[in-house]
Amino acid sequence: xxxxxxxxxxxxxxxxxxxxxxxxxxxxxxxxxxxxxxxxxxxxxxxxxxxxxxxxxxxxxxxxxxxxxxxxxxxxxxxxxxxxxxxxxxxxxxxxxxxxxxxxxxxxxxxxxxxxxxxxxxxxxxxxxxxxxxxxxxxxxxxxxxxxxxxxxxxxxxxxxxxxxxxxxxxxxxxxxxxxxxxxxxxxxxxxxxxxxxxxxxxxxxxxxxxxxxxxxxxxxxxxxxxxxxxxxxxxxxxxxxxxxxxxxxxxxxxxxxxxxxxxxxxxxxxxxxxxxxxxxxxxxxxxxxxxxxxxxxxxxxxxxxxxxxxxxxxxxxxxxxxxxxxxxxxxxxxxxxxxxxxxxxxxxxxxxxxxxxxxxxxxxxxxxxxxxx
Numbered sequence: 250x251x252x253x254x255x256x257x258x259x260x261x262x263x264x265x266x267x268x269x270x271x272x273x274x275x276x277x278x279x280x281x282x283x284x285x286x287x288x289x290x291x292x293x294x295x296x297x298x299x300x301x302x303x304x305x306x307x308x309x310x311x312x313x314x315x316x317x318x319x320x321x322x323x324x325x326x327x328x329x330x331x332x333x334x335x336x337x338x339x340x341x342x343x344x345x346x347x348x349x350x351x352x353x354x355x356x357x358x359x360x361x362x363x364x365x366x367x368x369x370x371x372x373x374x375x376x377x378x379x380x381x382x383x384x385x386x387x388x389x390x391x392x393x394x395x396x397x398x399x400x401x402x403x404x405x406x407x408x409x410x411x412x413x414x415x416x417x418x419x420x421x422x423x424x425x426x427x428x429x430x431x432x433x434x435x436x437x438x439x440x441x442x443x444x445x446x447x448x449x450x451x452x453x454x455x456x457x458x459x460x461x462x463x464x465x466x467x468x469x470x471x472x473x474x475x476x477x478x479x480x481x482x483x484x485x486x487x488x489x490x491x492x493x494x495x496x497x498x499x500x501x502x503x504x505x506x507x508x509x510x511x512x513x514x515x516x517x518x519x520x521x522x523x524x525x526x527x528x529x530x531x532x533x534x535x536x537x538x539x540x541x542x543x544x545x546x547x548x549x550x551x552x553x554x555x556x557x558x559x560x561x562x563x564x565x566x567x568x569x570x571x572x573x574x575x576x577x578x579x580x581x582x583x584x585x586x587x588x589x590x591x592x593x594x595x596x597x598x599x600x601x602x603x604x605x606x607x608x609x610x611x612x613x614x615x616x617x618x619x620x621x622x623x
Contacts, residue, residue: 252608254608258605263437263442263603264437264445264596266436266437266592266595267281267304267595268280268281268301268434268436268588268591268592268595269281269301269434269435269436269588270436271436271517276515276517277517278435278517278518280297280300280301280433280434281300281301281304281305283300283306285430285431285517285518285521286517286518286520286521288300288430289427289430289431289521290521292306292430293403293426294403294404294405294426294429294430294433294584295312295315295316295319295403295404296312297429297430297433297587298315298376298404298433298587299311299312299315301433301434301587301588301591302369302372302587302590302591318373318377319373319376319377319404320377320398320400320407321377321400322373322374322376322377322378323377323378323380323381323398323400323407324378324381324397324398325349325353325378325381325382325385326356328352328356329349329352329353329356329382330385330395332348332349332352333345333349333382333385333386333389334385334389334395336348336386336389338389338390341466341575342383342386342387342573342575342576342578342579343462343465343466343472343575343578343579343582344466345382345383345386345579346379346382346383346386346462346579346582347459347462347463347466349379349382349386350375350379350382350455350458350459350462351455351456351459353374353375353378353455354453354454354455354456354459357371357374357455359371360453360454360455361453363451363453363454363597365594365597365598368454368590368593368594368597369594371453371454371455371590372454372586372587372590372591372593372594375454375455375458375586375590376583376586376587376590379582379583379586380398380404380407380408380411380583381398381411383408383576383579383580383582383583384396384408384411384412385411387412387573387576388411388412395411396410396411396412396414397411398410398411399411402416403422404429405422405425405426405429406422408425408583409421409422409425412572413571417570418532420528420529420532421529421532421570423525424525424526424528424529424566424570425570427521427522427525428522428525428563428566428567428580428584429580429583429584430584431518431521431522431559431563431584432559432563432580432581432584432585433584433585433587433588434585434587434588434591435588438470439464439467439469439470440461440462440464440465440470440471440585440589441461441585441588441589441592443457443460443461443463443464444457444458444460444461444589444592444593444596445457445592445593445596445603446460446603447460447461448592448593448596448597448600449596449600449601449602449603450602451600454590454593457589457593458586458589458590458593461585461589462582465578465581465582465585466578468505471560471578471581471582471585472578473505473506473558473560474506474560474563474564474567474577474578474581475564475574475575475577475578476505476506476560476564477505477506477560477561477563477564477565478564478565478567478568478574478577479574480504480505480506480545481538481541481564481565481568482574484541486537486541487537487540487541487544490540490541490544490545491544491548494544494545494548494549495548495552498548498552498553504545504549504555505560506557506558506560506561506564507549507553507555507556507557507558507561508555508556508558515556515557516556516557516558516559518558518559519556519557519558519559519561519562522559522562522563522566523542523562525562525566526538526539526542526562526563526565526566526569527539529566529569529570530565530569533569535569538565538568538569542561542562542565546561563577564577567580
């Protein structure tokens with residue numbers, strides 16, 4: 250057996266999946282075989298969520314049932330809402346949503362049942378309730394009254410209503426829907442692998458998703474969209490963008506929102522998200538962010554030949570929608586719950602405990618002497 254260490258499991262194939270893959274031959278991320286770009290243009294987020302969870306795009310009757318199930322599960326218990334209101338206002342929203350999902354597991358009647366039917370029901374409940382938790386903390390932190398979910402609205406429309414008290418322009422909602430589709434799934438990324446690792450011990454879905462949320466929080470993963478926005482805010486004006494990025498590169502700083510472990514010639518999700526970012530910027534009459542975006546993108550390509558990843562256009566898009574920067578990654582959670590849940594169920598279907606080896610580099614064998622323990 251080779252003892253070569255592959256840091257970060259680079260190049261290691263650990264399992265099989267039918268959920269998604271990046272296909273270099275068509276330069277696209279695919280969900281269940283469908284190009285994600287096509288899904289963004291032709292489907293709603295609910296249709297794509299169904300696809301990720303069930304393996305096929307829904308028929309009309311299946312979609313109607315799926316939407317009905319999601320909408321009737323949106324409410325959180327008074328206990329959990331009270332807990333969210335009492336959480337420290339300085340807490341990061343990712344810590345709040347992580348805790349909220351864990352609390353959901355305390356109340357869910359199927360928490361310890363890992364049958365396929367029970368897991369699908371739990372996946373739907375977590376999927377439906379998480380936006381309610383995110384919006385509740387968004388309101389609570391601002392000292393505003395929590396808004397109940399509206400079963401007459403779509404997934405994205407309802408989220409905006411719970412956050413801001415109203416549904417925005419349909420083009421804003423479409424851009425948000427697109428971001429959710431693009432964030433829904435991405436093969437064996439670090440948070441998904443975390444969820445599968447937890448699942449492999451036959452732990453429960455709420456526990457696996459709680460662990461995945463903790464993993465997603467990191468700036469090298471889901472937290473990158475927040476880091477992008479902090480960068481934009483630091484730059485402030487397009488006139489300062491070139492000097493800022495050149496100075497950062499000279500100092501060998503990591504530029505968030507650029508580069509990807511899987512993509513070498515550019516994240517296939519970026520053109521679609523950039524298109525909708527530009528649409529939103531035009532709608533809200535913001536010229537600064539698009540100009541900063543273009544300058545940073547150009548300099549990174551010219552100097553480093555590094556392309557942006559999907560977090561780069563997502564960050565400023567969410568900001569233009571009026572969403573606080575530290576809520577960007579919780580929105581990523583809302584979308585990725587579909588992918589995590591699908592992987593959790595796939596892991597259960599052909600489970601083997603994930604238990605890799607390590608190469609020991611510590612002290613040689615030593616004897617415990619009386620002198621050591623006095």
